[in-house]
Amino acid sequence: MDEKLRELADRLGIATAYTDCGLKAACHEVSDETVRFFAGVLGYKAGSGEEIARSLRALDNRRWQTALEPVYVIPRSRKVFDVVVPENEIEGDFGLSVVSRQTGEKSEVSFVVVTLPERRTVGKKTYGRLEIEITSDLAVGYYDAELNVGENSYRTLLAIAPEKCWQPEGWDKMRLWGYCVQLYSLRSRRNWGIGDFTDLCNFVGMCRKSGADIIGLNPVNVLGHCFPEEASPYSSVSRLFLNPIYIDVESVPEFRPEDRYQAEAEIADLNAADTIDYGRVYPLKMKVLQTLYRRMKEDPERMKAFDKFCRRKGEDLDNLATFQALYEDKWQDHWGGWRAWEKEYRKPGTAAVKKYQKQQADRLGFFKFLQFEADRQLQKVTDCVREAGLKIGIYRDLPVGVGRDSAEVWGDEGLYLRESGAGAPPDAFFPTGQKWNLGAFNPFELKARAYQPFIKIIRAAAEGAGALRLDHVMSLMRLFVMPEADGKQGTYIMYNFEDMLGIVAIESHLNRCMIVGESIGNVPEGFLDKIAAKNIMSMSVLWSERWDAGWGDFKSPYQYPENVVTSVGTHDMPPLKMWWFGYDIALSRKLGIIGSDQEMHDNYHKREADRWKLLKAMDENQVWPEDNRRHGDYLYGEGYPEGLEEAVHRFMAKSNAKIFLVQPEDIFQVEKLQNLPGTDRDKYPNWRLKLPVNLEDMENTLAYYRNIAAVKKER
Structure with missing residues (x-):
């Protein structure tokens, strides 16, 4: 090169x-x-x-072409930023005032000016660079700063960052456990064919009784409403707003019993199914919610609360509602997403879009109502957590990117890398790499906007949550991106790591929300140490806590790192029983992910060795029920060791990890994947699998009792 x-x-x-x-x-x-x-x-x-x-x-x-950067993310311990001024202003009078975005309070601050030796002539002017060190104490948060130099004034945003992310009081002594659930998968006798926010409230109550302190969720952001079958929670149309499919229709204040009576047969049919039929659930809920929206408009008090919500969410909500209404009108005639629409509709703010907003005000109002009600119901979940006394509560998940055919990108296309999308290079789990087709921030544009889009996204996910999982946390430093065109090579784009870390730490403190980084994949050397120094926890799974770079014997629980959230697997990995029998290997061969019978048999042989290693680890750590040691009686296809999931859960609960999350799929011996990466619904029913047991019945099952008892022996 x-x-x-x-x-x-x-x-x-x-x-x-x-x-x-x-x-x-x-x-x-x-x-x-x-x-x-x-x-x-x-x-x-x-x-x-x-x-x-x-x-x-x-x-x-x-x-050298602007006096101040649009934003400075600076540590509270040393509040220093630079300014570029014409050479003749270097010895001038300086003044600095700040206005807190949290309190609105304005104050003059003390500072020291240091002249740096650098000079640069641009055009016909020579400029010098100065360093401003603020000596006044400033609380963690954001400040609109105005720097006066002689008769000139310059403005910027100061983001004052703590040294580390927030952790609850007494964290050093805590060893917690909880659940990792896919909200959609919760089956109950009362829901409408998919888990909803009321189910989540009820699950919180179950946690309180069992002693669990945290509930990990899949992303619950809004998806494309015209194609409800495209159900991946990691391909949102906006990370600022919620998926209305999780609204409990019967908890909407305007709901009447007859609204369910009219749909009783369909609801019963949807509830009886083992997988979620998004193509029926979504329109059924929307039909009833439209009726409830019309009723709400007749209630002055509810409308007052609704209008307040709309003002608070502002332009972002306007853009989402406009995008959804436009998409509904245009998708059948304009295949290819919003980029195929008429030019005047391809971005907000045009005369055509403003006219459309006026003409379709009521339709936009309905989409805003969905967000209003989803927000209200999620707040109710937060209230349930507080009343239950869970130490952490809801652990939300923030996707690394957003769908390119999304309201986020439509609303501000210049903010995203054009003609390209985020992905991942080959790794141990996905040997051919991954093309996610997600929009990725342009790092230069992001800083030019004073990181406001990133701040809003972090805040939207952290508000009301006790912990936040950053999907693919390495994207704070770098993100693998690929051109849209097939066959083109991808590479990494770097972000300002210190700035991104600082903003995450600020939002963590402002929202009293712990931060967890999903770090499975291609992790840069030293990266985990850097995020650990900021109190960002990492993630760990049983299958990777092994010697020899993840391929040898299983580590002892006491050899696990402390600063992690650990679990048996993830939504992308086979549940324990499926893993044991190698059903995931057979599935991958059937779908062509494994390319030959020989490769399949090689995988089976390796899995057999891995099962021996797992049994060995369970034996050595004496975690079998009643210390019943298991030996080599369970080879591939010859049976499933009784009590294996209890042993594994006790093994994991023994670990040094600060948080252990139990997956209900393992408790109830599920033999299917929630998601098979690299496939769409035409090959595999991703994001559709319901749990086999109703929420109301879980606590009464022997499997639940024995597995939770195994965990509580160690935590």
Whole structure:
């Protein structure tokens, strides 16, 4: 690669090489074509030597063309930021005032000015750079700052970050356990064919009785309403808002008993099914909710609360509702998503869109009502958690990206990397890599917006939650992105890691919410130590807590790291019984993910060895029920060891991990995956599997009693 092109890539944060975490840890050199493409995506041309030179000069001058950066994320312990001023103003009078975005309080602050030796001539003017160190104490949070230099004034946002993320009082002495559930999978006699927020409230009550302190959830963000069968919770149309399919229709104040009577037969049919029929559940709920919306409009008190909610959510809610209404009108005539719409509808704020909003005000109002009611019901869950006294409560999940055909991207397309999407290079779990087709922030644009879009997304997920899981937490530092065009090579784009960490820490403190980073995949060297230093917990699963880079014997529970949330597996991994019998291997062969019978048999042989290693770990740690040691009687296809899930749960509960999450799929011996990565619903019913036991009956089952008893022996 040409040295100047490499220099441009380095300065733009485009990786020119990377190592994957597949079995061979292959090193990949990034092509010139890929670097040139992403340089252009970031706003810097690199098609020729002359263009590269111009782009490098532009980067040289970039900082010298504005007095202040749009935002400074600075630690509370040393509040320092820089300013660029004309040389003749360096010795001028300075003044600094700040207004807290949390309290609205304005104050003058004390500071020290340090002149730095750097000078730069841009055009006909020479500029100098100064350093401002604030000596006044400022609380964690955001401040609109105004710096006066002589007769000129400059503005910026100061984000004052704590050293570490928030943790509850007494955290050092806590060893907690809880559940990891897919909300949609909760089966109950009262719901409408899918788990809902009332089921979640009832699950909180079950946690209180069993001694659990945390409930991990799948992402509950709003999805594309025109295609309810596209149910992946990790491909949202907006991470700022909730999925209305989780609304308990019967808990809406305007609901009347006859509303259920009319749908009783269909509800019974949907509840009896073992998988969720999104194509029937969603329209059924929406039909009734439209009736309830009309009733709400006749209630002055409810409308007052609704209007207040709409004002608080502002432009973001307007954009979501407008996008949803437009999509409903246009999708049948414009295949290809919003980019195929008429030009005047491809972004908010145009004359055509404003006219549409006026004409369709009532329809937009309905979509806003869905968010109003979902927000109210999720707040009720938060109240249930507080009343139950759970130490952590709801542990929410924030997806790494957003669907490219989404309200988020439609509302601010320039914020996202164009003609490309997020993904992942090959790793040990997914040897061919993953193409997620999710929109990814443009790091330069994100900072130009003072990180406001990122702040809003973190805050929307953290509000009311006791903990927040950051999906693919490595994206705070770097994200693997691929061009839209098939066959094109991807690479990593870098983000300002310190800034992103600082904002996460601020939101953690403001919302009193712990932060957990999902770090399964290609983790940069030293990354886990850096996030641990910020009190960001990592994730751990049984299958990766092994020696020899995850392929040897299982580690002892006492060799687990402390600063982790651990579980047997994840929604992308087979439940324990499915893993034991190798049904996931057979499924992968059937769907062509495993390419040959020989490869399948190789996987079976490896799984047999892994089962021996698991039995050995259970024996050595004496976790079988009644210390009943198991030996080699259970080879592939010859049976399932009685009490295995109890033993595994006790084994995991013994671990040093601060939090252990139990998956109901393991308690009830589920033999199917919730999600098979790399497949769509035409191959596998992802995100549709219900638990086999009704929520009302769980506590009365022997499986539940024995497994929870095993956990509570150790926690």
